[in-house]
Amino acid sequence: MYRTHTCGELRMEQVGQEVTLAGWIQTVRKFGSINFFDLRDRYGITQLLxxxxxxxxxxxxxxxxxxxxxxxxxxxxxSSKNKNIPTGDIEITVTDFKVLNAAKTPPFTIQDDTDGGDELRMKYRFLDLRRNIVRQNLELRYQxxxxxxxxxxxxxxxxxxxxxxxxxxxxxxxxxxxxxxMNPNQFYGLPQSPQTFKQLLxxxxxxxxxxxxxxxxxxxLRADRQPEFTQIDCEMSFVEQEDILSTFEHMLKHIFMEIKGIEFTEAFPRMTWAEAMEFYGNDKPDIRFEMKLVNLNDTVKAKGFKVFDDAELVVAVNAKGCSEYTRKQLDELTEWVKRPQIGMSGLVYVKYNTDGSLKSSVDKFFDEEQLKLWAQQCKAEPGDLILVLAGKEERTRKAASELRLEMGERLGLRNKNEFKPLWVVDFPLFEYAEEENRWVARHHPFTSPKPEHISLMDDPSQYGNILANAYDIVLNGTEVGGGSIRIFQRDLQQKMFAALGMSKExxxxxxxxxxxxxxxxxxxxxxxxxxxxxxxxxxGGSESIRDFIAFPKNNSGRDVMLDAPSEIDQAQLNELRISLVKE
Amino acid sequence: MYRTHTCGELRMEQVGQEVTLAGWIQTVRKFGSINFFDLRDRYGITQLLxxxxxxxxxxxxxxxxxxxxxxxxxxxxxSSKNKNIPTGDIEITVTDFKVLNAAKTPPFTIQDDTDGGDELRMKYRFLDLRRNIVRQNLELRYQxxxxxxxxxxxxxxxxxxxxxxxxxxxxxxxxxxxxxxMNPNQFYGLPQSPQTFKQLLxxxxxxxxxxxxxxxxxxxLRADRQPEFTQIDCEMSFVEQEDILSTFEHMLKHIFMEIKGIEFTEAFPRMTWAEAMEFYGNDKPDIRFEMKLVNLNDTVKAKGFKVFDDAELVVAVNAKGCSEYTRKQLDELTEWVKRPQIGMSGLVYVKYNTDGSLKSSVDKFFDEEQLKLWAQQCKAEPGDLILVLAGKEERTRKAASELRLEMGERLGLRNKNEFKPLWVVDFPLFEYAEEENRWVARHHPFTSPKPEHISLMDDPSQYGNILANAYDIVLNGTEVGGGSIRIFQRDLQQKMFAALGMSKExxxxxxxxxxxxxxxxxxxxxxxxxxxxxxxxxxGGSESIRDFIAFPKNNSGRDVMLDAPSEIDQAQLNELRISLVKE
Structure with missing residues (x-):
């Protein structure tokens, strides 16, 4: 027996007992001839004297x-208790000890605020995993x-x-x-999801x-994608969309209660895909804050301002309480929307001053009366700042969505400890892939059209109007799940494959x-x-999924600890009947 | 809502209620103008009228x-109740029905005793999975x-x-x-087990x-191997072998209780690897029955019978109560040991007749007095049949082990509803691989030698004598788990790799x-x-793991339902920078 107790369990009740502990030396402190050590394991820290x-x-x-x-x-x-840790009332007066294994000095400190950079911590992931903060993430994942x-x-x-x-x-x-x-010149594929298997089940x-x-x-790989990832994958028979939404809303409520102690008494809100696109500019709205997009097309056009007149979409975001933004701040925000990732050519603003007056960057084209109309449409009040974008519809909507999120962030409205789930429903069945010049399935080819739209499957000119029995669950502006009612009739599934440009063969x-x-x-x-x-x-309140994966890969799909992938022997290639094509 | 109840839940209490069910038509019976149908789902069967x-x-x-x-x-x-099913007291007097999907006639019957052969059932695995007996296997697996x-x-x-x-x-x-x-000419490997990762954890x-x-x-692939398989993989820190055996013996006891309702009150028996080899001829003894192997070397040699004198090992199995075996049965058994899989050149027998007399196939060389000695050593009694094999040590031991199992089978001593777990401990660390002309790790290269044998690691001539802190758990003659105490010191691990012929690099x-x-x-x-x-x-009482895998592969590693693996496009090969080497 290596230990009688863990480093997290001793309390005043055990005072006087002889115990044996095992763990890692966390800190060493010396007072004269007395040494204090903190001994650490997964369960806690115990002070040794x-x-x-x-x-x-x-x-x-x-x-x-x-x-x-x-x-x-x-x-x-x-004598001096530490109220911050559960074992803080006691210490162990050591009578004997044994070094089970020595340790080189770690390349970074094993603490919540470590001095190790990303690359170094990934290379020594086995040490990074020792940090409390990382272990708690993986424990949360388990829970x-x-x-x-x-x-x-x-x-x-x-x-x-x-x-x-x-x-x-x-x-x-x-x-x-x-x-x-065993089957030369043939290949297995690794599943992108168990989709067809769960349907077969x-x-x-x-x-x-x-x-x-x-x-x-x-x-x-983008910043937050991994070549291998984990799904909670579910399927049910004899159900309609409502049955699924209800079942998995309950599951999420159970998880919130178990993990965060948060009780959702109300049903999760729902929004159609069309509403999400119109009011939030994307299909995964962060509804922790309002600040909906407002379409100004009907209000601002044909007033002689060419930028608006030429635009497919003129859209506003009301930044509550930001009328005091300085020239410098507005310039900086203008630069922000002009960044290539956002891609706008400029930003129009209207300050609704606290004295009730309105001041805009387009005063030349719009008088105060007209700006009042904008403000009305945006439900703006004195003290607000209306930000307006104009241009091609898709890009402008996307930019407005980003701007909304950015302003929400700046205004502190995106609290990571607040959780706002949302069902987005009624997705279109198809979307048009310009590069491929064909329709693709927005969810996947097994998603059913809404029953009332099945007849439209016979008319390619109607593909864009077909809605699917598909739904996403969005949490704080991030899609955390999605699914659909499936096609279960052979003929409809064949029509679907055909619509996607697949031959019968x-x-x-x-x-x-x-x-x-x-x-x-x-x-x-x-x-x-x-x-x-x-x-x-x-x-877990983190932006990065990597923090919740024990052994993640970097943006090139490499495991830097293992140095994988790597070359394999020629003998192995021979057995597999493949050869390398060099640059 | 597709249904108000499942096909397994209606009872007398619901009589008079209007209900809606959904499921599959199991059987159709017609009596005059009245039709009876059995409706089936995962939960049961309900009769429809x-x-x-x-x-x-x-x-x-x-x-x-x-x-x-x-x-x-x-x-x-x-009116006529069916006591064999939980819903047998009631039926549904149907007022309306709707066909949700038609079905072609299945290529085999969806019944426990199906008329479908293996190949056909694998091709239509989605239908095979409908059979009660298969579904119960997968439900057991889940449990x-x-x-x-x-x-x-x-x-x-x-x-x-x-x-x-x-x-x-x-x-x-x-x-x-x-x-x-993304890393051209490099390859990932799929894990044979998470061994190194769990050690890093x-x-x-x-x-x-x-x-x-x-x-x-x-x-x-052999009959019962799959290219992908599932492990319950576990690792613990600050433990000795005893801690692990105790923890996982408890886990198995919990599983036996939950799944089979069997309570093991006693500790599982343990046996050293050396004992297992001596008394059972293999390292995974089926201890549902005795019939241990008896080494007769000291008793039978130098008596003028060349077969025994030339043999490295003469070993006996006492087939209890088989003295009445006929000439024909003994001939058949002799043929059995001569099959290439067993590889013996013959079988010697001694009948211990019920009248106390002894009759053997080697009466020319051994008199009754001598045969009595054999019988004594084999603890044989009147009515028993002693079967003796002789030859090269390894092959003969293996053959005796097979013969013991075969006789146990014939005598009905291998009841699949009786469960006899056994720990086999003290495995040798190494075994010599003749083909490769080097020592290989019997368990794996991360297994620790017993502490008292660590010093032998410096002397290659002693490798064969080093025992490992390794253990297997054997159930009814099958290894169901195995593990070891690991090396955790860099220098010892390096010695181990060197012993296996790995260079430092x-x-x-x-x-x-x-x-x-x-x-x-x-x-x-x-x-x-x-x-x-x-x-x-x-x-689940089955010989075959395939019965417990939803979508297994055949002996060529193919999924015959998917027809996988398959060829991939040249474009895909190009992207991966590999080309095929044709025959």
Whole structure:
């Protein structure tokens, strides 16, 4: 037995007991011939007191930070108690100790505020993971997963494992592939999601399926994407959209209660995709604050201001209480909207001064009476600042959305400890991919049109008007989950593949097993998948999913600790019957 | 709402209620103008009664087996009750129905005793999964996983996800590899187990880790191996072997109680590897029955029988109560041991007749007095049959082990509803791989020698004598888990790699991250991994793990339903900078 107790459990009740602890030396403090050490493990910190009689042994084998030791001693009441930690009332008067393993000085400090940069901490991820703050993230992740599992169990879902070595059927993102040695010149694909398998399980009558499962996408990585990520993947049979929304709203409420102690008594609000685009400029509104976009097209056009007259969209954001913005601040904001990521050519503002007067950057074209109209439309009051963008519709809407978020941020309206979930519903079924010159599925090719729109599937000119039984769950402006009611009829699924430009042969080759399954009694079904990494990061109050993944990859898809990926032997390539194509 | 109730929940209490059910038509029976249907879903079967007034509608849209329907009707008490099913007291007098989806006639019957062959059922796995017997297997799997998770949670373990895209470091089995598009000419490897990651998590202070996780091995498939399989993977810090055995014995006891209602009040028996080899001829003894192997070398040699005199090993199995075996049966058994899989050149027998006389196939060389000695050694009694094999030591021991199992089978001593777990401990650290002409790690290169044998690591001539702190858990003659106390000191780990013939550079390239981690305060640690598929199949009373995997692969590593793996586009190959090497 290496220990009788952990470093987090001793209290006044154990005073007088002889105990043995094991852990890491967190800090060393010396007062004359007395040494104080903090001993750390996953469960807490306990103070050790080495009296002078142990000095010879300490000198013979010095103890430094992060050494692993085993100590035996007596639990003693502390003279000066530390109220900040649960073990702060006691210390261990050490009578014997043993170094279990020495430690080099870590390349960065093992503390919440570490001095280690990102790259260094990733290289020594095993040390980074020692930091309290990182361990708490992974513990939170575990608790979120457990809460989800417990809820889903009580709701009758069963966890069924689906395969990882499947076929590559790229539609949307790229697949990772795995050459097969036993089937030369053939490849497995790693799943982007278990989508078709969970649908097959519904055809098999499993009724309620879930899985917390790794998925893979070989995409160019953005700041917060990982080539492998985890989903809470769910599917239900004999359900309509309402059944799914209700079931998973309950799951999220359960998670919020278990993890954050937050009780949502009301139903989550819902918004159509069209409303989200109109009032927030994107399909994942952050509704922690209002500041909706206001379309000014009808108010501002044909007044002789060419910028507005030429624009497809003129849209305003009312920055509450910002009328005192200085010239310098407004210039800086103008530069902000002109950055390439935002891409606007300028910013129009109207100050609604506290004295009731209105002052704009376009006074030449609009008199106070007209500006009053704008203010009315924006529900602006004295003290507010109206920010107006104009240009091509899509870009302008996107820019207005970014501007709204930026102003919300500056005004402190995006509190990471406030949680505002939102269902976005009624997504369009298709979107047009200009580069590919074809319609693509906005959610995925298995999403059902709304029943009343199924007839439009026969008329390509109507594709843009078809709404889907698809929904996203958005938390604080981030999509944390999405799903749909699925197509479960072979003929409709074939129409869908055809609409996406897939030939009959291609559809049969890629998805023949699913089309086949639909002929043998497929029930109506639908589901949802949650981005588990993302959900955890939001619940943990962090921007970055990497903080919630034990061994994440960098933006080039590399694990810098392992130095993976790496070259493999020629013998291995030979066995796989592949060769490298050099630059 | 598609249904008010499931097909498994209606009882007498609901008689008189109007309900709506949805599910699959299991059977159709017609009595005059009255139609009876059984409606099935995951939860059960409910009988439907269609009166003659519904006949026109039924005729217009006929219902066949496996059609998906929604029916509305009134719960009625049955005149002739079916005591075999929980809903057998009632039926639904249908007032309205709707066909949700039609079904072609399934290629095999959806029943426990199906008429479908293996290949056909795998091709239509989504239909095979509908069979009760298969669904129950997957439900059992879910319950086993849940029981394991609950136990591990209560024991303070946390589930941490480890990466799937890592480096290929083949040592033992072959890795599957994944070409990296972003890092041209480099490859990820899919993990054979999360071994090094769980050790790093111990270095990180996570103390108790677990994961139920997919693992991958690109090996030639035997009947009961899958290229992807699932482990319950666990690791603990500050533990000795005893702590691990105790923790996971409790986990298994919890699972047995939850899943089978079996309470193990006694500790699981333990056996050393040396004892297992001597008395059972293999390292995973089936201890549901005795019939231990008896070494007769000292008794039978130098008596003029060349077969025995030339043999390295003469070993006997006492087949209790088999003295009445006929000539024909003995001939058949002799043929059995001569099959290439067993590889013996013959079988010697001694009948201990019920009248006390002894009759053997080697009466020419051994008189009754001598045979009595054999019988004594084998603890044989009148009525028994002693079977004796002789030859090269390893092959003969293996053959005797197979013969013992075969006789146990024939004697009905291997009851699949009886569960006999066994710890096998004290495995040798190394075994000599003749083909490679080097020592290999019997468990894996991270396993620690027993402390008292560490000094032998400096002397290659002693490698064969080093015992490991390694253990297997065996259930009914099948290894269901295994693990070890790990090396946690850099220098010992380096010695281990060197002993396996790895150069310093190779060790550094493949496992530098782990060797590095050991320098920063690695705690003593150890762990275990259970073969989850195998554990479930044993608990479910099946020989085959495929019956407990939703979408298994065949012996060529193919998913015959998906027809995976498959060819990929040249464009995809180009992006990955690889080309195919054709035959």
């Amino acid at each position: 080495f009296g002078e009689n142990l000095n010879p042994k300490l000198d013979a084998q010095p103890l430094g930070r992060e050494f692993v030791v085993q100590v035996t001693g007596v639990v003693t009441e502390r 979120v997963g457990r809460a989800a599992r417990n809820y889903l169990h009580s709701a009758g879902f069963i966890d069924v494992e689906t395969p990882f070595l499947i076929n590559s059927t790229p539609e949307g993102a790229r697949d990772f592939v795995v050459p097969s040695r 519904m055809v098999s009558g499993y009724d309620r399926y879930y899985q917390i499962v790794k998925c893979f996408r070989d995409e160019d 291609e559809a049969e080759r890629k998805f023949g097993f699913l089309l086949g399954a639909f002929e043998y009694g497929a029930p109506p079904h639908g589901g949802i998948a949650f981005g588990f990494d993302r959900l955890c990061s939001l619940l | 269609f009166g003659e007034n519904l006949n026109p509608k039924l005729d217009a849209q006929p219902l066949g087996r496996e059609f998906v329907v929604q029916v509305t009707g009134v719960v009625t008490e049955r 086993v996983g849940r029981a394991a998770r609950n136990y591990l949670h209560s024991a303070g373990f946390i589930d941490v996800e480890t990466p799937f895209l890592i480096n290929s470091t083949p040592e033992g089995a072959r890795d599957f590899v994944v070409p990296s598009r 111990m270095v990180s202070g996570y103390d108790r880790y677990y994961q139920i996780v997919k693992c991958f091995r690109d090996e030639d 190779e060790a550094e390239r493949k496992f530098g991250f782990l060797l590095g981690a050991f320098e920063y305060g690695a705690p003593p640690h150890g762990g275990i991994a259970f073969g989850f598929d195998r554990l479930c199949s044993l608990l």
